Amino acid sequence: MLTITFTVADLARTRIAVSPLWEVAASIRLLKTRRPDRFHDRWARTARERIAGADLGLLFDLVDPAVWYIPDFLTPAPHSPFSDLDADLGALKRVPAEQVRADLDVLAYARSHPLGSLAEAQLPRQLPKANDFPSAAVAELYTDPAAGIALLAAQVRTYWELAIAPHWGRIRALLEDDLRYRGRQLGLAGPAGLFDDLAESVRWRGDSLHIRHRRFQGVRRLAGEGLLLTPSAFVWPNVYSSTIPPWQPTLTYPARGVATLWDDSTRPTPAGVAGVLGRSRAELLNQLGSPRSTTELAGRTGLTPGGVSQHLSALRAAGLVTSHRSGRLVLYARTSLAEALLQVS
DSSP states (O other): OEEEEOOHHHHHHOEEOBOHHHHHHHHHHHHTSSSOOGGGHHHHHHHHHHHTTOOOHHHHHHOOTTSSOOOGGGSOOOSSTBOOHHHHHHHHHTSOHHHHHHHHHHHHHHHHOSSEEHHHHTSOOOOOOGGGSSSHHHHHHHHOHHHHHHHHHHHHHHHIIIIIGGGHHHHHHHHHHHHHHHHHHHHHHHHHHHHHTSOTTEEEETTEEEEOOSSEEEEEEOOSSOOEEEEESSOTTOOEEEOSTTSOOEEEEEOTTGGGTTOOOOOOOOHHHHHHHOHHHHHHHHHTTSOBOHHHHHHHHOOOHHHHHHHHHHHHHTTSEEEEEETTEEEEEEOHHHHHHHHHO
16 A cells, blocks of 8 residues: 655645656556556557567566556656657656666666565665666666667657557547546545545545555655646556655556547547538548548548548648558548547537
8 A cells, every 4th residue: 555645735736747658658568468458459459560670678678567666767747737748758868867777776676576665665775786677778778877868768759659649639638538527626626526536546535645556555745746647548447656756756547438548439420520621521530530541541431542632631731630650551640639629519
């Protein structure tokens, strides 16, 4: 059990934010799990196909489902509620070398201690040996943090483009919906309402938040820094907590509605959207619940491939569609703006 205690100042400074880097870490952890939860089966199969052959060794070595700790420098706290990947990578590149090594010290400790303790994780340790780390690449990161972080940032971007970016419109829409819900809960019932239904393993009692972890325990007394809450599309049914100083205490929890994230059941094209964009462009948006190629969209809509291409160019110029290359194919996906447009119509 992990217990987080709050002062009045901590409650005032508690905030909610979307973290693209947490989605990277959580999704990799899911991919490396022997049996990912059923919600993500199709995404996991596609993602594994797309990243096959990509140089992602260091990034994947840092995220191990068998270890209770993910190095905190991989997921620095976002500064705004709706951070983007570039901002998160900028924060990653600014992590001091001594902090990278300190976090890797904790990783080495976690690998040899299946049950973690917050107090023990903060104790100074002897200089780790190369075989204390999961790979030679991680040992090299410890030796030369500047070069290692540059390599890590490049691998994060590669993974993002292959596995996350084609789906980011719908993922971000899900996360933003959760942020709006939490904001309403906070306004209606205060902090108790904010924490009340984060997850089955999280409970608010008195002035403390209690998180049931299978492999980690301790008491984290906040001292005015507040708690950062980050919804995730990939952590269900678990929650992740980052509470080892000096990092911003963070709780990553399952976003509401994750079971519907990959639902591609075709719904009628909203008449309001068709009235503004035209029937063909509105139907193309409606069909982009999953990333699709021009040829596939032509087959689903009855439009010619040339016509589909022209409409997609206009939708992309309007910020409603993004494109991503997957091998020889160019796949198109809705943006979060398009998701919102379809939801309100």
